[in-house]
Amino acid sequence: MKIYGIFGFPLKHTLSPAMHEAAFANLGIEAGYLPFELDRAGFRRVARQLAKSLLAGFNLTVPYKEAILPYLDKVAKEAAMIGAVNTVCRKGRKFWGYNTDWEGFALALREARFRARGKSVLLLGAGGAARACVYALGQGGARRIVLMNRHQANARKMSRHFQGLFRGIRFEVFPMRKFFLTQALRDSDLVVNATSVGLKREDRLGLTSGMLRRRRPFVFDLIYNPPETGLLKAARKAGCRTLNGLSMLVYQGARAFEIWTGRKAPLNLMRRSLKRTLG
Ligand code: NDP
Numbered sequence: 136m137k138i139y140g141i142f143g144f145p146l147k148h149t150l151s152p153a154m155h156e157a158a159f160a161n162l163g164i165e166a167g168y169l170p171f172e173l174d175r176a177g178f179r180r181v182a183r184q185l186a187k188s189l190l191a192g193f194n195l196t197v198p199y200k201e202a203i204l205p206y207l208d209k210v211a212k213e214a215a216m217i218g219a220v221n222t223v224c225r226k227g228r229k230f231w232g233y234n235t236d237w238e239g240f241a242l243a244l245r246e247a248r249f250r251a252r253g254k255s256v257l258l259l260g261a262g263g264a265a266r267a268c269v270y271a272l273g274q275g276g277a278r279r280i281v282l283m284n285r286h287q288a289n290a291r292k293m294s295r296h297f298q299g300l301f302r303g304i305r306f307e308v309f310p311m312r313k314f315f316l317t318q319a320l321r322d323s324d325l326v327v328n329a330t331s332v333g334l335k336r337e338d339r340l341g342l343t344s345g346m347l348r349r350r351r352p353f354v355f356d357l358i359y360n361p362p363e364t365g366l367l368k369a370a371r372k373a374g375c376r377t378l379n380g381l382s383m384l385v386y387q388g389a390r391a392f393e394i395w396t397g398r399k400a401p402l403n404l405m406r407r408s409l410k411r412t413l414g
Contacts, residue, residue, distance in 0.1 A: 137166040138189050139395060142181070142203075143196035146172040148360065150412050151194055154388050157408035161401045166191070175202075182206040185230050192224045192395040194388075197331075200263040207232040216300060217270045219263040222391040233394055236267035239387030240357075241275060246386075247378050249325065249353050251275030257319045257352070258282050259311065259340060260329030261289035264357055268329050269293065273301035280304055281319045283311040285330070317346055326370075328356040333364030340366050347373035359384055360413060385409060 141151050155168040171193075173181060178199055181188070185206060195203050200219040204210065207220065208229040214220045220232035244251065251272050258265060258272075261284040272280060280297075284290035287310055294306040309315035320326070326347075332338045333356060347354070347370050354370035359380035367377045389400035 137164075137191040138169065139166060139192050139194075140169040140171050140190060141194040141196060142171050142173055142178060142199050144172055144174055144178075144198065146170045146196070149196065150360075150384065150409050151388060153408050153412040154385070154405045155392060158389075158392050158401050158405050161404050162396070162398055164396060164398070173199075178202065185225075186228045190225060192222070192391075194391060195221050195223070197263075203232065206230070213237060213270065217263075217266045218296070219266060221263075221387065222394055224394050233391075234267060234270075235387040235390035235394070236264060236383070237271040237274075238390050239383040239385075240268050241271040242386040243378065243380075243382040244271070244275070244355070246382055247353070247355075247376070249355075249376075251277045251325070253278050254324040255279040255322050256281070256325045256327065257316075257323040258327045258329060259332075260284055260327075261286070261293045262329065262331075265327075265329035266293060266297075268327055268357075269297050270300075273297060273304060277304055279307070279322070281307045281309060281323070283309055283315065283319070285311060287311075311341070313341055313346075316342055320346055320350060320352065323350065323352045326352045326354045326366075328354075328358065328364070328366050331358075333358045333366055334360075336361060336365070338365060342366055342369060344369040344373035347375055351375045354378070356380060357383060359409075362413070381406075381409060381413075 152168045159166045210232040214234035217234045222233040282290040290308045353376045355378045357380040370377045385406045392400040
């Protein structure tokens with residue numbers, strides 16, 4: 136029996152165990168997937184002793200996607216460029232790190248029939264998920280990316296990093312305030328929320344349906360619970376096409392499953408199990 140899992144804090148609401156266990160059972164793979172809620176000291180202890188553990192692979196979520204890097208033997212090119220690892224696979228006594236969030240984001244956009252090529256994007260956030268989105272948008276040939284974040288310094292750092300990687304994209308950074316949001320929306324084909332604002336129903340990002348109505352961009356909120364955040368509701372009212380984070384979650388999980396098992400992931404079953412768990 137192989138053991139997989141997820142490291143994070145807090146982890147109470149993770150949907151990954153249900154999704155992966157359904158996939159293992161469906162393909163007759165003898166494996167389990169466990170949540171490991173670890174504080175920072177606990178995470179360091181486990182990370183130092185990975186080779187002694189029984190883990191065949193694991194996922195990482197907030198706040199450990201960057202913290203895992205020094206403990207890995209090898210990091211895939213994309214994960215190194217993004218600067219975050221969300222999937223680790225054991226190879227004997229070695230541990231290799233991957234980033235499947237960017238593929239999850241790219242595949243979710245593709246499924247929604249949104250093509251990034253030549254498009255202008257307003258991206259809110261500068262954490263690990265935002266970096267995966269920028270990488271995917273860069274690979275997809277976006278023309279311009281406007282970054283806004285609560286702490287502007289984080290957005291500036293991210294902009295400098297990716298401008299070096301994607302020279303053909305125009306990166307701009309503005310404060311996350313109404314005036315700049317309104318300006319940026321004038322020329323945005325896609326709006327992405329990669330902040331954690333929206334996880335609570337009362338959370339507001341400051342983007343109203345009035346502001347979105349003018350150009351009606353495609354609006355993608357990476358949050359999947361609640362399924363319709365304040366932003367997605369405003370976007371729907373404005374007549375925009377919208378997408379929540381569920382399909383990204385399925386696709387990033389499916390890629391992780393394939394890295395671990397070498398088998399094709401049962402995508403529809405994984406999606407159904409997530410929907411069932413979400414109720
Ligand atoms: P991080 O902790 O790395 O980043 C959090 C981001 O949210 C930062 O930009 C931070 O800004 C911002 N933020 C946090 N609190 C506030 C606040 N009160 N007001 C304004 N901005 C705030 O998390 P991740 O990047 O990993 O995740 C971000 C979101 O994306 C989460 O909601 C997560 O659930 C979702 N996600 C979804 C996935 C999917 O598969 N659908 C995959 C990965 C993530 P600052 O830099 O100023 O602190």
